[in-house]
Every structure is written in structure tokens, then in C-alpha cells.
Amino acid sequence: MHGKLADVAGYAAAIRQAPPHADLLVCPPFTLLDRFGSALAGSAVALGAQDCAPCPQGAHTGDVSAAMLREAGAQYVILGHSERRENHGETNADVAAKVEAAIAAGLTPIVCAGETEAQRDSGDAEAVVRSQLIHSLPQNFSGVVAYEPVWAIGTGRTPTEGDVTAMHAAIRAVLLRHLGEAGAGVKILYGGSVKPSNAATLLALPEVGGALVGGASLRAEDLLAIAAGAPCG
Numbered sequence: 001m002h003g004k005l006a007d008v009a010g011y012a013a014a015i016r017q018a019p020p021h022a023d024l025l026v027c028p029p030f031t032l033l034d035r036f037g038s039a040l041a042g043s044a045v046a047l048g049a050q051d052c053a054p055c056p057q058g059a060h061t062g063d064v065s066a067a068m069l070r071e072a073g074a075q076y077v078i079l080g081h082s083e084r085r086e087n088h089g090e091t092n093a094d095v096a097a098k099v100e101a102a103i104a105a106g107l108t109p110i111v112c113a114g115e116t117e118a119q120r121d122s123g124d125a126e127a128v129v130r131s132q133l134i135h136s137l138p139q140n141f142s143g144v145v146a147y148e149p150v151w152a153i154g155t156g157r158t159p160t161e162g163d164v165t166a167m168h169a170a171i172r173a174v175l176l177r178h179l180g181e182a183g184a185g186v187k188i189l190y191g192g193s194v195k196p197s198n199a200a201t202l203l204a205l206p207e208v209g210g211a212l213v214g215g216a217s218l219r220a221e222d223l224l225a226i227a228a229g230a231p232c233g
């Protein structure tokens, strides 16, 4: 919940300069989508939203459907972010319904999963993430998964390289078991306090297919520095 219409043109012009080896996707609040769509037209930067409704249309005051997001220029939608799960009581079943709606409307869902600090401390991190994914991803899932430890979001703290590697390997195993061969093609992003100083290290870890960047993305120059840290190829 950051950003103003007046800032879009400058921000979009800056991120158009992203290095060509990095695939960039910007997911602004709903109110900025259309403006970003125009400002990024003709660039390689993709556009996404931060949530969608589970149903296609109707009397759902305050909700925004996946088809509406498509019309506003979005190709992707983030679903099941921990802030949605926590602040709006979203369950795995709610997330799964939104994923179905997104896929039906032609959007690529980015489904978030991650453990709290208490769950990690009690040794349950992998079990929690495994359960979130199994119950949030429908069997026809095609899209992206983001591992975001809740305790790393906005805190400046990140898991160790070993913990990220272990969790991403566990997620890949879940995807293969749950989705079959299709699970091999699902990109797994890491999110939580990604910044210019740690991006290259995180992005080089096995099974880390990209980053979901929050705070550091608010400054275009920091986002560009993170993109520069993406491995080539």
C-alpha cells in the first residue's frame, strides 16, 4: 500500500532501464495498475496485481476480479501473501479459490507461503510451508510460488543460505509430488528483506528462481541494483 499516481511515470521510466538479463515484474496497488500499464507499454517489464477476488463477478462490494485486473493490464497476480492471510484471515482454501479464478481469467498466479518465527523455532517450517502449498495450489496449477518467511518480511533479517536452499528444495519436492511433471516448471521466488546487498547471493542459490521484493522496490535505483544481481541465463 505504497505509491501515488504522480510517481508512476518517473518510477516506470527508471525501471525500463533494468538490465535485459533480468525479468522484471511490478505489482502495484489496484489504483496504479492502469497508469503503470501505459507507462510501461512497449517495455519488457511485466505488470501484476496484489490480490484478486475468488469469484468472476457479481455483488461483491470492495472486491476486484481477475478479469478486471486483466483489463487493467495485469498479467500476474500475487495471492496468499502473509499480510492477506494475517490481516484478512485468508485461508488456504480461499487462496486456492483465488488461484482458480486467476487462472480462469488468464492471469499467472504467484502464490506465497512461509512460516512464522515461532513455527521455525519449533522446527515446523517445512511442514507449514508444505501444508500451505498442498492446500493452496489446485491440481491444475500453473504459475509461480514465492517462499516468504513471515519473520523476514520488512525486518531486515533473512534466513541463512542453508535454510533458503533447504526450503526451496523441499518446495520443489512438494511441487513435483502435488503437480507431477508440471511441478518441475514452477519458478520458486524468495521474498523477505531482499535488498541490493544480499540479492546476488540469494539469487544464486539452488532453486531460487527470482525475488519478491517489498521495501527495497520502493526506490527504483535499489530495484535496479537487485535486478543487476540476477544471474545471467
Ligand SMILES: O=C(COP(=O)(O)O)[C@@H](O)CO
Residues within 6 Å of the ligand: 083, 148, 152, 153, 154, 155, 156, 191, 192, 193, 194, 212, 213, 214, 215, 216
Ligand atoms: O513480501 C514483501 C517483502 O517485503 P520486504 O520489505 O522485501 O521484506 C512485501 O510485499 C511486504 O509488504
